[in-house]
Amino acid sequence: MDRENLLMPETFNIPRVCGKCGGVMVFKGLGEYRCEECGELAYDDYGKVRCYIEEHKGATAAEIEAAVGVSQKTIRRLLREGRLEVAEGSRAFLRCDLCDRPIRSGRYCPDCEVKMHRNLEAKQREQHKRDLQGFGLGQQEAEGQKRFTRH
Numbered sequence: 001m002d003r004e005n006l007l008m009p010e011t012f013n014i015p016r017v018c019g020k021c022g023g024v025m026v027f028k029g030l031g032e033y034r035c036e037e038c039g040e041l042a043y044d045d046y047g048k049v050r051c052y053i054e055e056h057k058g059a060t061a062a063e064i065e066a067a068v069g070v071s072q073k074t075i076r077r078l079l080r081e082g083r084l085e086v087a088e089g090s091r092a093f094l095r096c097d098l099c100d101r102p103i104r105s106g107r108y109c110p111d112c113e114v115k116m117h118r119n120l121e122a123k124q125r126e127q128h129k130r131d132l133q134g135f136g137l138g139q140q141e142a143e144g145q146k147r148f149t150r151h
């Protein structure tokens with residue numbers, strides 16, 4: 001079995017070999033890697049995008065793609081997964097799935113996220129009420145079914 005694929009199902013162009021000395025690149029966290037031989041730093045796609053956003057607040061996906069060579073598709077995926085967040089006040093790359101308002105990360109704007117939860121809660125409340133009201137009946141039905149299947 002390919003153990004490497006098993007461990008790394010989603011690679012973001014992880015640097016493995018030092019471009020300077022050929023040493024092994026060791027993962028340091030947040031997409032950053034350091035050569036264990038010479039200390040040279042390198043970044044995977046996530047690290048490159050994260051660093052670029054930190055230095056260029058308000059950059060668009062197209063600008064990031066041009067600057068660090070990570071595709072806009074990958075950038076959007078990182079944002080969707082919530083691994084990246086667009087700086088406050090920046091031109092957003094993402095839009096709320098429900099109201100199309102620009103958002104910084106995830107799938108919904110804060111308002112729609114709350115609304116969505118309230119909606120779910122209301123549905124759950126109705127379901128709960130139905131369960132309570134129909135409890136006796138549900139019980140009888142269940143017992144009737146049991147008797148039926150036993151025969």
Ligand SMILES: [Zn+2]
Pocket residue numbers: 018019020021022023035036037038039040
């Ligand atoms: Zn090195």
Ligand SMILES: [Zn+2]
Pocket residue numbers: 096097098099100101108109110111112113
């Ligand atoms: Zn929204």
